[in-house]
Amino acid sequence: xxxxxxxxxxxxxxxxxxxxxxxxxxxxxxxxxxxxxxxxxxxxxxxxxxxxxxxxxxxxxxxxxxxxxxxxxxxxxxxxxxxxxxxxxxxxxxxxxxxxxxxxxxxxxxxxxxxxxxxxxxxxxxxxxxxxxxxxxxxxxxxxxxxxxxxxxxxxxxxxxxxxxxxxxxxxxxxxxxxxxxxxxxxxxxxxxxxxxxxxxxxxxxxxxxxxxxxxxxxxxxxxxxxxxxxxxxxxxxxxxxxxxxxxxxxxxxxxxxxxxxxxxxxxxxxxxxxxxxxxxxxxxxxxxxxxxxx
Numbered sequence: 001x002x003x004x005x006x007x008x009x010x011x012x013x014x015x016x017x018x019x020x021x022x023x024x025x026x027x028x029x030x031x032x033x034x035x036x037x038x039x040x041x042x043x044x045x046x047x048x049x050x051x052x053x054x055x056x057x058x059x060x061x062x063x064x065x066x067x068x069x070x071x072x073x074x075x076x077x078x079x080x081x082x083x084x085x086x087x088x089x090x091x092x093x094x095x096x097x098x099x100x101x102x103x104x105x106x107x108x109x110x111x112x113x114x115x116x117x118x119x120x121x122x123x124x125x126x127x128x129x130x131x132x133x134x135x136x137x138x139x140x141x142x143x144x145x146x147x148x149x150x151x152x153x154x155x156x157x158x159x160x161x162x163x164x165x166x167x168x169x170x171x172x173x174x175x176x177x178x179x180x181x182x183x184x185x186x187x188x189x190x191x192x193x194x195x196x197x198x199x200x201x202x203x204x205x206x207x208x209x210x211x212x213x214x215x216x217x218x219x220x221x222x223x224x225x226x227x228x229x230x231x232x233x234x235x236x237x238x239x240x241x242x243x244x245x246x247x248x249x250x251x252x253x254x255x256x257x258x259x260x261x262x263x264x265x266x267x268x269x270x271x272x273x274x275x276x277x278x279x280x281x282x283x284x285x286x287x288x289x290x291x292x293x294x295x
Contacts, residue, residue, distance in 0.1 A: 003242045011237035012247045015230045020257035022226040023102035024265045026093045029218035035090035036207055038219060040198045043082040043191055045223030050188040053232060059185055066181045067189050073175065077186075078193025080172045082227065087198075089165040095158030098262045099274045103142050104159065106255055106281050108166035110135040113288060115170050120177070131288035138280030139163070146273035183235055191227075249289075252282055 029038050054060040067074050093101045110132055116122040143159045179186055202208055211219060241247040255278055262268050 002240070004240050005242040005247075008237045008241035008247050009250070011233050011240065012250045015233040015237060016250050016254050017257070018225045018230045018233070019251075020254045021261055022222065023093070023098045023258045024261040025218065025221050025225070026090060026101075027098045027262075027266055029215075029222050030090065030094050032212060032215035032218050034207060035087055035094055036198065036201055036205065037209065037211070037215075038090050038222065039082060039086045040195070040202055041211060041216070041219035042223035042227060043086070043195055043198060045220045046082070046227035047188070047191040047195060049224055049228040050184055050191065053184055054188055057184070059182060062182065062185045063189060063192075066185050067192075069181075070179070073179065074189050074193050076175050077172060077179075078190045079197060080168050080175070081190055081194065083194040083197045085165055085168045085172065087201075088161050088168065092158050092161035092165060095155045096162065097154075097268055098266055099259060099268055099270055100142050100154075101158070101162050102258050102262070103255060103274060103278045103281060104139055104162040105166060106278075106285065107135045107139060107163070108169040109285055109288065111163075111166040112170035112173055115167065115174055119174050127287055131284040133284070134287060135281045135284030138277040138284065140277075141273050141280060142277030144273070145271055146276065184232065187231065252285070255282065 026038075029042075033041065051060070054063065089101075089105065092104075096104075113122075113124070113128045114132065117124050139159075143154075145154065176186070181189075237247055238244055259270050259274070259278075263270050
C-alpha cells in the first residue's frame with residue numbers, strides 16, 4: 001500500500017470518530033437487547049462484513065489454513081473476542097453510566113503492560129509504574145465520583161466487570177503476539193470460533209428472541225462500527241502512515257469526543273469526577289506511550 005500521511009490521518013480520524021460513538025451506541029442497543037443478545041447479533045453482523053472484505057480482497061482462501069495451523073490459539077482468541085470480552089463489557093455498560101464504563105475501558109493498555117510482565121517476561125519499568133498509578137487513580141476518581149475517602153462505589157459489580165474486560169482485551173493481544181496471519185483473516189477466524197459459543201449461551205439461557213427494528217439497527221451499528229468497519233479503517237491508516245506514532249496519537253481524542261456524544265444523545269450529565277479521572281487515565285497512557293521511547 002502506498003504511503004500517504006495525509007490519507008492516513010483521514011482514515012484514522014474516521015476510525016476515531018466512529019469509535020467515539022460506540023459507548024452511546026452500546027447504551028442505546030442495551031435498551032433493545034440483553035448483553036448476550038447484543039453480543040450475538042453484533043458479532044454476526046461483524047462476521048458477515050469481515051467475510052465480504054476477505055472475498056473482495058481474495059483472502060478468503062487463507063481462512064481454513066490459518067485455523068489449521070494454530071487451532072488451539074484460535075480457540076483461545078475466539079473465546080476471548082468476541083465471546084467473553086464483549087459479554088462482560090456489555091454487562092458493565094448495562095450496570096454503569098456510559099461515561100464511567102467508556103473511561104474505565106481505556107485502561108486496557110495499562111493492563112497489557114502489567115500482564116506482559118509474567119506472561120511475556122517483560123520488565124516493569126518506572127514509566128509503567130507511573131502510568132499504572134496515574135491510570136488507576138483515575139479509575140478510583142471515576143468509580144467513586146471523586147469521593148476517594150469514602151470509597152463509595154455506585155456499582156462495584158459494574159466497575160469490576162469493566163476492569164475485567166480490560167484484562168481480557170489485554171490477554172487477547174498477548175495471545176496474538178505470535179500470530180503472523182493477516183489481521184482481517186485472524187479476526188474473521190476468531191469470530192467464526194466465538195459465534196457458536198455465544199449461540200450456545202443464548203440457547204442455554206433460552207434467550208433467543210427476534211429483535212425489533214431498533215434492535216436490528218442497534219446490533220448492526222455496534223457490529224459494524226465497533227467490531228468491523230472501524231477496525232479496517234484503522235488498519236488502512238496504519239499501513240498508509242509514514243509516521244505511525246503521530247497517527248496513533250489521534251486515539252486520545254476519542255474518549256473526550258465520546259463524552260460529547262454521551263451528553264448529547266443519552267442525556268447523561270457529565271460528572272466533574274469523570275473528566276478529572278479521565279485526565280489521569282490519559283496522562284497515564286501518555287506517559288506509557290511517549291516516555292517509553294526515551295528509555
